[in-house]
Amino acid sequence: MGGRGICHMRSASFFVVLLVLATIGKPPWAGAHGFLCENFKSRADRPHSVSITEFGAVGDGVTLNTKAFQNAIFYLNSFSDKGGAQLFVPAGKWLTGSFSLISHLTLSLDKNAIILGSMDPYDWPITDPLPSYGRGRELPGERHQSLIFGHNLTDVVITGDNGTIDGQGSIWWAMFNNNSLYHTRPHLVELMHTTGLVISNITFKNSPFWTIHPVYCNQVFIQNITILAPLDSPNTDGIDPDSSTNVCIKDCYISTGDDLIVIKSGWDEYGISFARPSSNISIERILGRSKNGAGIAIGSEMSGGVSEVHAEEIHIFNSRHGIRIKTSPGRGGYVRNVYISNVILTDVEYAIRITGQFGEHPDDNYDPDALPHINNITIRDVYGIGIGVAGILEGIQGDSFSQICLSDILLNVTAAEDSSWNCSYVEGYSCLVSPSSCQPLQQIPRDSSVCYAPADYLAPNCSSSTYVELASL
Numbered sequence: 001m002g003g004r005g006i007c008h009m010r011s012a013s014f015f016v017v018l019l020v021l022a023t024i025g026k027p028p029w030a031g032a033h034g035f036l037c038e039n040f041k042s043r044a045d046r047p048h049s050v051s052i053t054e055f056g057a058v059g060d061g062v063t064l065n066t067k068a069f070q071n072a073i074f075y076l077n078s079f080s081d082k083g084g085a086q087l088f089v090p091a092g093k094w095l096t097g098s099f100s101l102i103s104h105l106t107l108s109l110d111k112n113a114i115i116l117g118s119m120d121p122y123d124w125p126i127t128d129p130l131p132s133y134g135r136g137r138e139l140p141g142e143r144h145q146s147l148i149f150g151h152n153l154t155d156v157v158i159t160g161d162n163g164t165i166d167g168q169g170s171i172w173w174a175m176f177n178n179n180s181l182y183h184t185r186p187h188l189v190e191l192m193h194t195t196g197l198v199i200s201n202i203t204f205k206n207s208p209f210w211t212i213h214p215v216y217c218n219q220v221f222i223q224n225i226t227i228l229a230p231l232d233s234p235n236t237d238g239i240d241p242d243s244s245t246n247v248c249i250k251d252c253y254i255s256t257g258d259d260l261i262v263i264k265s266g267w268d269e270y271g272i273s274f275a276r277p278s279s280n281i282s283i284e285r286i287l288g289r290s291k292n293g294a295g296i297a298i299g300s301e302m303s304g305g306v307s308e309v310h311a312e313e314i315h316i317f318n319s320r321h322g323i324r325i326k327t328s329p330g331r332g333g334y335v336r337n338v339y340i341s342n343v344i345l346t347d348v349e350y351a352i353r354i355t356g357q358f359g360e361h362p363d364d365n366y367d368p369d370a371l372p373h374i375n376n377i378t379i380r381d382v383y384g385i386g387i388g389v390a391g392i393l394e395g396i397q398g399d400s401f402s403q404i405c406l407s408d409i410l411l412n413v414t415a416a417e418d419s420s421w422n423c424s425y426v427e428g429y430s431c432l433v434s435p436s437s438c439q440p441l442q443q444i445p446r447d448s449s450v451c452y453a454p455a456d457y458l459a460p461n462c463s464s465s466t467y468v469e470l471a472s473l
């Protein structure tokens with residue numbers, strides 16, 4: 001129970017910290033390290049550009065323009081070896097069914113352009129399940145194809161002057177809620193096996209299911225986007241990097257019904273045999289709320305493994321969970337080398353939650369002895385007000401989650417202090433945590449390198465608190 005005295009002293013200046021965080025754009029601890037985001041270079045303009053109107057599209061919100069999108073993209077294929085091309089969508093409401101992108105393409109929306117997803121499920125064709133899931137996520141068998149889809153591509157950009165892609169998902173949510181779906185709901189945007197994906201300066205609304213799903217991708221850069229869906233819409237995750245590597249997500253506002261950003265890598269025996277991990281995932285400056293999910297989450301599908309996840313400057317408000325890791329016996333795989341820092345939580349029910357018994361299996365053929373390995377999880381510099389429960393850290397019997405490291409965590413918890421952390425089958429370290437963290441997490445030793453930190457980042461140091469430095473500014 002170390003650090004209690006220091007923590008109480010620190011509480012007095014709690015609001016000074018929030019004030020400092022709120023008034024300076026880039027606080028001093030926001031290092032210039034950003035290990036993937038900094039290296040990204042935006043694509044030069046495409047030498048060729050066409051407008052969707054040249055292919056007969058009508059922006060009246062009523063005419064179905066699926067053929068126009070497909071024809072335009074088919075035409076632009078001939079420029080893919082000439083520096084690529086841009087498909088421009090001007091102001092208007094462009095109703096469409098699902099269409100597929102090509103390599104070296106920029107889909108660019110004008111300021112008042114709105115792409116509307118058709119409300120007829122037949123305009124969202126059926127496609128194969130993902131090999132790493134073995135079936136649709138919601139129902140066995142095939143699934144609906146996303147509104148904007150792509151497969152085996154390189155160098156794809158989806159951007160705009162804050163134009164909007166609106167999935168009009170209400171019909172899908174209703175079918176989910178009344179159990180009348182025949183196939184798993186579609187994502188709004190899904191790119192598979194794609195290298196070099198940029199999504200920026202654009203708004204996504206009302207996805208039928210997860211909003212943006214890069215799966216089996218490499219080099220994904222998502223910046224300055226807004227994602228909106230009603231808070232009670234089912235499973236409308238924001239961004240789900242899935243079996244993908246070298247992903248940077250930054251400067252986004254996300255408000256949806258489920259997890260805002262959630263990293264995945266396949267499901268039970270299918271994910272284990274497909275064995276495609278997610279790694280090198282960088283997340284910076286995210287603001288948002290999730291009524292039923294978490295701000296930053298990993299899992300519950302993580303059977304291919306998840307590693308090298310780095311999130312910082314995260315502000316979550318009015319949400320169920322702040323930071324969450326979800327897994328279960330049967331998943332196999334691992335989650336390791338995760339570093340989450342500089343988090344502000346406002347009115348969040350559970351600040352930090354690690355769940356080892358999430359359940360949800362694709363079928364009865366999963367191996368209950370395939371236990372997930374969770375270790376090297378560092379969470380530091382977290383400030384919360386209006387917190388229900390500080391943390392539930394629940395490992396698996398015979399498979400303790402290890403090297404869980406918490407430091408500089410200051411939470412104004414509304415529940416009774418003795419129930420504010422509940423830990424089972426976890427091992428690790430903590431310091432400067434208020435309310436005091438649970439017994440299994442020992443004081444961080446003098447050689448604080450026991451706690452995971454990415455290259456260029458300092459390991460938590462119990463004798464030099466970020467909090468104290470900020471408060472004395």
Ligand SMILES: *[C@@H]1O[C@H](CO)[C@@H](O)[C@H](O)[C@H]1NC(C)=O
Pocket residue numbers: 011012014015385386412413
């Ligand atoms: C926690 O929040 C309550 C209600 O806003 C406030 O009265 C109290 O001073 C806060 N406690 C600390 C330690 O900041």
Ligand SMILES: *[C@@H]1O[C@H](CO)[C@@H](O)[C@H](O)[C@H]1NC(C)=O
Pocket residue numbers: 151152193
């Ligand atoms: C994508 O590439 C894989 C492997 O290279 C191939 O098997 C598959 O048919 C391709 N899919 C499409 C739609 O081109």
Ligand SMILES: *[C@@H]1O[C@H](CO)[C@@H](O)[C@H](O)[C@H]1NC(C)=O
Pocket residue numbers: 160161162163201202224
């Ligand atoms: C973010 O996108 C908006 C349009 O959506 C644009 O006006 C703004 O300049 C962009 N900011 C950055 C930092 O890219």
Ligand SMILES: *[C@@H]1O[C@H](CO)[C@@H](O)[C@H](O)[C@H]1NC(C)=O
Pocket residue numbers: 162203226
């Ligand atoms: C973009 O549009 C969304 C939704 O209309 C809005 O909430 C957001 O503030 C806009 N962003 C910018 C940078 O204008």
Ligand SMILES: *[C@@H]1O[C@H](CO)[C@@H](O)[C@H](O)[C@H]1NC(C)=O
Pocket residue numbers: 171174175178180
């Ligand atoms: C379920 O909801 C869909 C979409 O609103 C509707 O078309 C369908 O009739 C409903 N089915 C039942 C059985 O209520």
Ligand SMILES: *[C@@H]1O[C@H](CO)[C@@H](O)[C@H](O)[C@H]1NC(C)=O
Pocket residue numbers: 042043157159160198200201224
């Ligand atoms: C997003 O907008 C900003 C500001 O206008 C611009 O600098 C940046 O290049 C845009 N991103 C893309 C991919 O067009």
Ligand SMILES: *[C@@H]1O[C@H](CO)[C@@H](O)[C@H](O)[C@H]1NC(C)=O
Pocket residue numbers: 245246279280
């Ligand atoms: C992750 O990033 C490191 C450092 O930049 C790099 O060496 C490694 O190859 C990357 N991993 C993958 C799977 O791309």
Ligand SMILES: *[C@@H]1O[C@H](CO)[C@@H](O)[C@H](O)[C@H]1NC(C)=O
Pocket residue numbers: 418419422423
């Ligand atoms: C901690 O969690 C366990 C298992 O979920 C539960 O039985 C117990 O009541 C909890 N303890 C407290 C103090 O909340």
Ligand SMILES: *[C@@H]1O[C@H](CO)[C@@H](O)[C@H](O)[C@H]1NC(C)=O
Pocket residue numbers: 336337376403449450451452453
């Ligand atoms: C866990 O983190 C420690 C401290 O950064 C590091 O030395 C070790 O290699 C990590 N373990 C794995 C399996 O990467």
Ligand SMILES: *[C@@H]1O[C@H](CO)[C@@H](O)[C@H](O)[C@H]1NC(C)=O
Pocket residue numbers: 446447448461462463464
């Ligand atoms: C921790 O911080 C103290 C005070 O700033 C410093 O003297 C010490 O060298 C630091 N320890 C490590 C391991 O960085």
